[in-house]
Amino acid sequence: MTRVALLRYPGTWSERDFQHAFSLIPAVETEILWHEDADLRGFDAAIVPGGFSYGDYLRAGAIAKISPATKALRRFADEGKPVLGSCNGFQILCEAGLLPGALLRNASLEYRCDWIHIRTESDRTPWTAGLAGNILRMPIGHGEGCFVADPETIAALEERGQVVFRYTDAKGAATLEANPNGSTANIAGVRNEAGNVLGLMPHPERCVEALLGGTDGYRVLANVTGALEPAGRAVYR
Amino acid sequence: MRYTATIHVRTRSEVRDPQGEAILGALRSLGLDVSNVRTGKEIVVTFEATDFAAASEAVRQMGTELLANPVIEEFQFELADSAVRSDAAFSSTAARTK
Numbered sequence: 001m002t003r004v005a006l007l008r009y010p011g012t013w014s015e016r017d018f019q020h021a022f023s024l025i026p027a028v029e030t031e032i033l034w035h036e037d038a039d040l041r042g043f044d045a046a047i048v049p050g051g052f053s054y055g056d057y058l059r060a061g062a063i064a065k066i067s068p069a070t071k072a073l074r075r076f077a078d079e080g081k082p083v084l085g086s087c088n089g090f091q092i093l094c095e096a097g098l099l100p101g102a103l104l105r106n107a108s109l110e111y112r113c114d115w116i117h118i119r120t121e122s123d124r125t126p127w128t129a130g131l132a133g134n135i136l137r138m139p140i141g142h143g144e145g146c147f148v149a150d151p152e153t154i155a156a157l158e159e160r161g162q163v164v165f166r167y168t169d170a171k172g173a174a175t176l177e178a179n180p181n182g183s184t185a186n187i188a189g190v191r192n193e194a195g196n197v198l199g200l201m202p203h204p205e206r207c208v209e210a211l212l213g214g215t216d217g218y219r220v221l222a223n224v225t226g227a228l229e230p231a232g233r234a235v236y237r
Numbered sequence: 238m239r240y241t242a243t244i245h246v247r248t249r250s251e252v253r254d255p256q257g258e259a260i261l262g263a264l265r266s267l268g269l270d271v272s273n274v275r276t277g278k279e280i281v282v283t284f285e286a287t288d289f290a291a292a293s294e295a296v297r298q299m300g301t302e303l304l305a306n307p308v309i310e311e312f313q314f315e316l317a318d319s320a321v322r323s324d325a326a327f328s329s330t331a332a333r334t335k
Binding site: 059094095106150 | 251252303304
């Protein structure tokens, strides 16, 4: 049985969607952990779901980064365990310094709620095994998803293959029109240098069965069952 | 001693500020000759510290650890003790740092 922790901060709203998504994957059990007493011992993977933690006050994800759950998450990530943050979860991981860069207000200043395409640029994360080059269709819903970092950091991310997802059109071309928020180089998701921590703005948990309009999120989340070696470290291909 | 810090947080000049761009467009539509607009926020914090140096250090910590994200933002602050704050000497005791 693969045990997945779903972190809940005040204002998190996607943890139950993740719980439903993982319930469709055989041999996975989940637990929702309140941020004040999150103990990640005994879990094989951790999810930082989307929402509006602390009402997005100060900056999206800024206050969550000093929560006890984030301290536990930092230890968990340091141990090499698989971590995935989506939407506000991605913002929290960036604010906490577990991922590089930051997420700014969308260039359009509009909240974008839509279906978009992303191309998988790297399979060197536990979550994207077997998906390199695949174009996935997923929903987004965010007002602050414009990924930025200084030019040296962007160059280093590209060089080291830390750009995991890029916004593209349905055919896989990273065009200006396919970029919903103005992210640098159409970046939709990045991983840390080790590869075990992944953040992305789209919502894999909202496209896990035909009823929801798509199943590409299932292809990402189902990797969780093979994500951890018996030795306790995340698997990379 | 009680201190009051006024912390100004702004996005770094090389980082795009879409809100500033929208305001720039709006000001121009009023017929005003405006070349650039940058937005930010002001945070006022009241707290106790032993002396001015300790208070200053505390504000620096607030800024770097939480109030500003160094990837995209920078901050400056003015600091005054409550006794000074009420008189005209406010600006002479103000510390400004990046």
